[in-house]
Amino acid sequence: MKIKVCGLKYPDNIEAVAALKPDYMGFICYDRTPRYIDTLSADALATIPASIHKTGVFVNETAEVISQLIDQYGFDTIQLHGDENAEFAAAFKGRVTVIKAFGVDNDFDFDKLNAYASYVDYFLFDTKTSIYGGSGKTFNWRILDKYTLNIPFFLSGGISLDNIGELKNITHPQFYAVDLNSQFEDEPGLKNIPKLEKAFDIIKNRTLQMKYGVNEHGYYGDFGGAYIPEMLYPNVEELRQQYLNIINDPDFKAEFNDLLKNYVGRPSPLYHAKRYSEKYGANIFFKREDLNHTGSHKINNAIGQILLAKRLGKKRIIAETGAGQHGVATATVCALMGIECVVYMGEIDMARQAPNVSRMKMLGATVRPASSGSKTLKDATNEALRDWIANPVDTHYIIGSVVGPYPYPDMVARFQSIISEETKKQLVEHTGKELPEYVLACVGGGSNAMGMFYHFLDDEQVKLVAVEAAGKGVDSGHSAATTFLGNEGVLHGSRTILMQTPDGQVVEPYSISAGLDYPGIGPQHAHLYKINRAQYVSVTDDEAMKAGLLCSQMEGIIPAIESSHALAQLEKMKFNPTDNVVICLSGRGDKDLDTFIKYFGY
Amino acid sequence: MNSEPLTISYTMNRLNQLFAAKKENLLSIYYTAGYPALNTTVDIAEALEKAGADFLEVGFPYSDPVADGPTIQHSSEQALINGMTLDHLFEELTELRKRVTIPILLMGYFNPIVQYGIERFCKKAAELGVDGVIVPDLPMYEYEALYSTHFINNNLSNIFLVTPQTSPDRIRKIDELSNSFIYLLSSSSITGGSLQLTNSIEDYYKRIKAMELKNPTIIGFGISDNATFKKACEYANGAIVGSKFVKLLAEDDYMKKIPAFIQNIRP
Ligand SMILES: Cc1ncc(COP(=O)(O)O)c(C=O)c1O
Numbered sequence: 001m002k003i004k005v006c007g008l009k010y011p012d013n014i015e016a017v018a019a020l021k022p023d024y025m026g027f028i029c030y031d032r033t034p035r036y037i038d039t040l041s042a043d044a045l046a047t048i049p050a051s052i053h054k055t056g057v058f059v060n061e062t063a064e065v066i067s068q069l070i071d072q073y074g075f076d077t078i079q080l081h082g083d084e085n086a087e088f089a090a091a092f093k094g095r096v097t098v099i100k101a102f103g104v105d106n107d108f109d110f111d112k113l114n115a116y117a118s119y120v121d122y123f124l125f126d127t128k129t130s131i132y133g134g135s136g137k138t139f140n141w142r143i144l145d146k147y148t149l150n151i152p153f154f155l156s157g158g159i160s161l162d163n164i165g166e167l168k169n170i171t172h173p174q175f176y177a178v179d180l181n182s183q184f185e186d187e188p189g190l191k192n193i194p195k196l197e198k199a200f201d202i203i204k205n206r207t208l209q210m211k212y213g214v215n216e217h218g219y220y221g222d223f224g225g226a227y228i229p230e231m232l233y234p235n236v237e238e239l240r241q242q243y244l245n246i247i248n249d250p251d252f253k254a255e256f257n258d259l260l261k262n263y264v265g266r267p268s269p270l271y272h273a274k275r276y277s278e279k280y281g282a283n284i285f286f287k288r289e290d291l292n293h294t295g296s297h298k299i300n301n302a303i304g305q306i307l308l309a310k311r312l313g314k315k316r317i318i319a320e321t322g323a324g325q326h327g328v329a330t331a332t333v334c335a336l337m338g339i340e341c342v343v344y345m346g347e348i349d350m351a352r353q354a355p356n357v358s359r360m361k362m363l364g365a366t367v368r369p370a371s372s373g374s375k376t377l378k379d380a381t382n383e384a385l386r387d388w389i390a391n392p393v394d395t396h397y398i399i400g401s402v403v404g405p406y407p408y409p410d411m412v413a414r415f416q417s418i419i420s421e422e423t424k425k426q427l428v429e430h431t432g433k434e435l436p437e438y439v440l441a442c443v444g445g446g447s448n449a450m451g452m453f454y455h456f457l458d459d460e461q462v463k464l465v466a467v468e469a470a471g472k473g474v475d476s477g478h479s480a481a482t483t484f485l486g487n488e489g490v491l492h493g494s495r496t497i498l499m500q501t502p503d504g505q506v507v508e509p510y511s512i513s514a515g516l517d518y519p520g521i522g523p524q525h526a527h528l529y530k531i532n533r534a535q536y537v538s539v540t541d542d543e544a545m546k547a548g549l550l551c552s553q554m555e556g557i558i559p560a561i562e563s564s565h566a567l568a569q570l571e572k573m574k575f576n577p578t579d580n581v582v583i584c585l586s587g588r589g590d591k592d593l594d595t596f597i598k599y600f601g602y
Numbered sequence: 603m604n605s606e607p608l609t610i611s612y613t614m615n616r617l618n619q620l621f622a623a624k625k626e627n628l629l630s631i632y633y634t635a636g637y638p639a640l641n642t643t644v645d646i647a648e649a650l651e652k653a654g655a656d657f658l659e660v661g662f663p664y665s666d667p668v669a670d671g672p673t674i675q676h677s678s679e680q681a682l683i684n685g686m687t688l689d690h691l692f693e694e695l696t697e698l699r700k701r702v703t704i705p706i707l708l709m710g711y712f713n714p715i716v717q718y719g720i721e722r723f724c725k726k727a728a729e730l731g732v733d734g735v736i737v738p739d740l741p742m743y744e745y746e747a748l749y750s751t752h753f754i755n756n757n758l759s760n761i762f763l764v765t766p767q768t769s770p771d772r773i774r775k776i777d778e779l780s781n782s783f784i785y786l787l788s789s790s791s792i793t794g795g796s797l798q799l800t801n802s803i804e805d806y807y808k809r810i811k812a813m814e815l816k817n818p819t820i821i822g823f824g825i826s827d828n829a830t831f832k833k834a835c836e837y838a839n840g841a842i843v844g845s846k847f848v849k850l851l852a853e854d855d856y857m858k859k860i861p862a863f864i865q866n867i868r869p
Pocket residue numbers: 296297298322323324325326400401402442443444445446447448449514515516560562563586587588
């Protein structure tokens with residue numbers, strides 16, 4: 001997210017604001033506002049670092065005067081804030097960056113922007129007033145959903161420390177920058193530096209304002225952080241410094257959204273399962289991640305991280321995989337981008353998920369067996385971390401779930417959050433409102449669940465249910481029900497809840513579903529569990545297998561055994577007939593046919 | 603999360619006394635407690651002291667040692683099978699200070715310490731005469747902000763690692779937070795590799811030396827014979843041998859071979 005501070009006029013104040021390193025500083029060259037720069041000397045702008053765009057703001061000014069002021073003050077950007085038409089803007093295109101501003105109200109006709117599309121670099125949406133901005137009021141930001149052009153925009157008008165947290169609700173892919181002005185002043189034109197500092201902090205880490213989001217040190221309450229050896233510090237620190245800038249960049253968002261749409265096949269449908277609804281006495285919806293390319297939600301994260309790796313200049317990708325779904329997703333995106341791919345997989349998992357090993361190889365990846373420890377997912381993760389230690393410069397590690405050192409849990413959650421973002425919109429179409437009563441998802445490391453919960457976290461009335469794998473029963477000694485059997489500790493770089501011996505040795509979990517067979521959960525889940533924002537339950541192998549069969553025969557959908565765990569939870573819940581219930585169908589069952597066949601004897 | 607301000611108010615421990623008295627060719631040995639068998643920790647320490655080692659790192663095993671190569675992974679796995687736990691190790695160490703005078707560090711991953719209780723761990727270790735700890739997956743921010751008081755209150759030195767990729771600013775900060783020595787990794791690698799002296803590694807050693815840090819530096823990872831030991835000592839105050847010694851412990855009659863092993867590394 002870029003930041004523009006607008007309406008500066010005093011030399012000392014200009015210097016102090018420049019020290020905060022905004023991306024744009026705006027100078028108002030319109031004499032009918034109290035922020036008019038008037039006789040401000042050009043010297044006051046000369047000391048502004050080149051990385052900050054100096055922006056001249058004009059209202060129905062003549063081209064000659066604008067030209068002259070561009071030269072006088074060294075503006076590299078102009079903002080046309082009056083009724084200038086497209087041809088007028090076109091005359092400056094190429095010479096300076098051109099921002100065309102519009103006052104927006106509920107009746108604003110976004111079609112009138114079309115004429116400008118080829119001639120401006122950005123739009124700026126301000127609250128509509130009769131006096132060309134400066135009202136100190138916000139407009140209804142929801143209206144931005146009507147804006148469909150591919151030109152990034154600045155958001156302006158009344159943004160203050162009181163409402164800045166709400167910016168996170170604007171998920172529009174072209175949302176490029178925030179314009180800060182009247183609400184950060186001691187008097188018109190004189191900016192309050194501490195207030196701006198606070199706003200910068202919040203904007204640069206947009207989740208800080210999210211009640212359940214990560215803080216700047218990577219913690220969710222007591223959980224998270226980055227418990228990594230020094231050998232990994234530079235890799236993780238590079239990611240930490242870059243990930244928000246990269247994933248909030250409009251180019252990145254455009255490429256990400258394009259691939260999600262045209263390669264993955266998103267949006268995935270929100271399917272109203274009628275026979276299930278009848279059976280369970282509520283409106284049951286399936287979020288169909290099983291229909292994604294490669295067959296599960298894992299591809300959302302793999303696409304996001306490969307685009308990030310490219311922007312970090314990485315030449316080689318490593319990944320860990322358990323069932324092979326994340327390995328296949330990673331091998332797929334590496335093939336797509338022509339980047340070398342090495343996937344670590346436990347020796348035991350390679351034997352029990354042989355078809356996915358072949359798929360990865362066919363996609364051009366190298367599959368390396370992890371033969372240490374228990375030879376399953378956690379050991380594959382260890383081997384991937386060891387590889388990353390030995391290859392700190394050219395390699396990016398694509399972690400497959402919301403686990404690992406900060407920033408991974410937050411980054412992967414953001415890439416998966418597309419699941420709940422779409423769901424909210426689709427629910428409006430189905431039910432007329434965006435909030436359901438219940439949201440259910442299975443939890444291995446927790447990425448499909450976090451993606452499914454993400455945009456509902458702050459809507460406290462929505463009940464979130466996370467389903468863990470109980471294996472042969474929570475008390476059987478063969479289980480992966482982490483919140484029931486685990487306690488607090490450190491696993492794979494984050495402080496979280498994990499299954500372990502009293503001496504702190506990690507315990508090998510068990511589940512019939514290889515994707516849920518992990519001894520920990522992501523730190524954000526540990527936090528949601530501890531503060532009771534989500535309910536953590538568990539489902540046995542037998543219950544899940546039965547649910548998988550039921551879904552196949554009642555809805556004609558063969559679900560992954562992981563997702564079958566979420567479906568099985570329906571049996572244990574009581575609903576009101578009007579309840580809307582969304583279940584994340586995280587993957588399809590093709591990969592599990594063998595297991596289903598053996599289990600049921602088909 | 604409590605983050606009390608950090609005040610460094612140690613009294614000199616054995617490590618500080620050693621580094622004050624001896625500034626060159628210090629030799630430290632790492633071995634995994636419980637390998638090859640339980641109840642050998644103090645015997646091995648005593649033999650190493652007699653053979654001339656200057657200080658020791660006693661590893662406590664962990665199921666998921668991400669910073670370690672195959673040799674130490676194997677010794678950790680075997681030690682766990684043998685039944686080694688922190689409780690058991692502390693029991694073995696009750697006679698440590700009756701038989702061993704050189705400084706002893708405990709080295710291991712953070713999770714077993716969290717389970718034992720961080721404060722309880724520090725108290726117990728100090729009580730038994732341990733001088734410091736090396737916890738590779740407890741990095742600087744988490745140490746300083748969340749846990750340092752327990753180490754400081756118990757006069758335990760916490761040793762930080764530095765790699766060729768660690769930035770100068772960070773090295774300065776590590777130097778500030780350290781009070782006995784800084785552990786320089788010979789390269790960005792897991793344990794058990796071999797010291798490779800490329801130009802860039804020599805540059806890195808020279809760069810560190812030129813920083814004139816207040817703490818002594820000891821080079822580890824990949825030191826396995828006299829040649830690599832000597833090379834390391836050109837740039838640092840000493841070096842640590844780990845995997846090579848752990849391999850010796852797999853041989854028959856390893857106790858008898860310890861003096862010759864030390865002689866070979868540092869004649
Ligand atoms: C279909 C499917 N669902 C769920 C999971 C569990 O992972 P997570 O909890 O990160 O969503 C996996 C993991 O392989 C999977 O393949």
